[in-house]
Amino acid sequence: MSMRSKPLKCITNVIFDMDGLLLDTEIHYEKAFENIMKRYDMTFRKEYQLKILGCDGDTISKYFVDHLGLPCTHEEFQSQKDAEMDRLSQHCSVMPGAQKLVEHLHKQKIPIAVATSSGQQSFDLKTKDHKEFFKLFDHIVLGSSDPEVKKGKPAPDIFLVCASRFPNKPKPEDCLVFEDSPNGIQGANAAGMQTVMVPDPNLDKEMTKEATMVLKSLEEFKPELFGLPAF
Structure with a gap:
């Protein structure tokens, strides 16, 4: 787990990227x-x-x-x-730690959603082996085919749209975003949200500095650090 330069704040809602974060695509x-x-x-x-x-x-x-x-x-x-x-992409595997974390948050009734740049056709193809897994999310925003998402990452649009569709209408600062890409982290930060980054191991460390927290894998995540129920 990386060192953190700023204090962590308790959150109520969680937003996940998909490609490279939930699915190994x-x-x-x-x-x-x-x-x-x-x-x-x-x-x-x-x-x-x-x-x-x-x-x-x-x-x-x-x-x-x-x-x-x-x-x-x-x-x-x-x-x-x-x-x-x-x-x-006929058969994509779930990334290490993703299933355990998502199932835990769902069981604890923490509102969770997906904000992915994929369009509908691409999403359907990549998730066809994991339909039950993706049913655990409250909603899914598909950036390339959602008319409300005007600009893609690194713009904040997809994260703000995603947050607005939660029934509890959280403020941006009440949301935690999981991402693997610098563009996603930049967009989530611009939306005013805290960020957990699980980057490609080949990514330059300089490209991870904007994240609130950097992990090698979702298996390292400790929910209680953000005020969520522990495993």
Whole structure:
């Protein structure tokens, strides 16, 4: 568990990212991007993926096409990415500690939700083996297909929309967000929420400094530190 630079505050509601945090999908995205770039005789680098972690589909396609110079349109890239992910994401595993934590919070009647940049089709595919698990959440906000989410992460929109849909209408400071990406942490911080980051081990430590707490795995999380019932 990391050192913390600011005191922790008690919270009432919890919001989870999905890709790379609840489900082990980042390995599939990495392979999908690698396959697409290979078609254009370009080499994929891990640093590319680390820059777009947590971003919505439009931002990702702009990064590869406009920034990296992939010789295709945004629509062509998106279509190829969707096809690759349809093939690769048939069976995603739950990340270590995720099941135990989510089931514990649900049992303790702590309001929990998911705020993911995925769209409906992508979400359905990645979660098809885990339908009972995702029924434990009060609600799920899909950033790429939800009309209320105007801007994707690192904007705060998805977290504010997610918080507004809890029946108890928590203030942003009453929410704790779990994320694996710097973009997600930035968005949650901008929303005024505390953040727990479980980053990719390859991520530069400098990119984790904005999080309230940094963990190697969800297995390390101690709910009582934020005023939640202990395991």
